[in-house]
Amino acid sequence: NAGVTQTPKFQVLKTGQSMTLQCAQDMNHEYMSWYRQDPGMGLRLIHYSVGAGITDQGEVPNGYNVSRSTTEDFPLRLLSAAPSQTSVYFCASSFRQPSGNTIYFGEGSWLTVV
């Protein structure tokens, strides 16, 4: 049982490049989400999904795109990377919405945009 798997762990991008952070879970969780973590700030929600085919925006969605074609996978796309997107990104999942359910996090992806 792998839990929540994120790739890549480290990535350096040039401004304007695009890339996709991959997230997969093998626990049959309905709820998946992406957060970014910046120094001096708490984790902030980028996008989330309550099931296959359903996604919605969080607090800081600009510059990011998501899709949920299967229950297992929830990739995060950076459309045109900017230095402000330098951050640590975490994917998380729970059985349903986190209320009343344990939340599981991936190991994190360190992204630097130069």
Place this chain on the structure above:
Amino acid sequence: KNEVEQSPQNLTAQEGEFITINCSYSVGISALHWLQQHPGGGIVSLFMLSSGKKKHGRLIATINIQEKHSSLHITASHPRDSAVYICAPQKTSGSRLTFGEGTQLTVNP
């Protein structure tokens, strides 16, 4: 003002000491999560509680819904407890998590 305030921001203790980390929040919540983030970044859920008190080993979490306050206690602290501890209330409206900035705990041998 942040919706979630944790204190202290940094805490250094000697092995064996009793540790308390506090979390105050200003929003209505349905539950509150305590998370642990180790050096290297991985985040693990320690507790999820909506009332009263929960205990796992040397860790105890309490919540007072009326006072909008939660505490995380570590008894007989150990260097392996060194980590960032994050409070994450679950908002009633929209069911989203909101996160504190975390408390950096260092336990020295």
